[in-house]
Amino acid sequence: MNCPNCGPRSAYEFHCAGEYQKRPAQGAPERDWARYRYFRKNHPGEELEWWLHSKGCRCWFLARRVVASNQVVCSFWPHELGEPGTGPGGS
Numbered sequence: 001m002n003c004p005n006c007g008p009r010s011a012y013e014f015h016c017a018g019e020y021q022k023r024p025a026q027g028a029p030e031r032d033w034a035r036y037r038y039f040r041k042n043h044p045g046e047e048l049e050w051w052l053h054s055k056g057c058r059c060w061f062l063a064r065r066v067v068a069s070n071q072v073v074c075s076f077w078p079h080e081l082g083e084p085g086t087g088p089g090g091s
């Protein structure tokens with residue numbers, strides 16, 4: 001797997017934090033926050049996910065992965081998607 005900071009590394013160095021979802025705006029309805037917090041698409045196609053290089057630089061990044069084949073298509077920094085946060089909690 002490719003870390004945007006360190007380059008290609010063993011898949012055992014990484015931790016997946018699940019599907020990426022755009023964080024609701026401040027003051028968004030409770031329904032939007034519940035969907036953001038608890039609901040996942042969980043489909044077998046290509047998914048955008050949060051990943052942590054837990055045994056390396058400890059940076060959060062995003063990766064596109066084909067769930068059915070477990071093939072990582074690409075990885076990149078959250079800001080490249082316009083994501084203001086640096087991790088899955090929006091911090």
Ligand SMILES: [Zn+2]
Binds near residue numbers: 004006007056058059
């Ligand atoms: Zn790294």
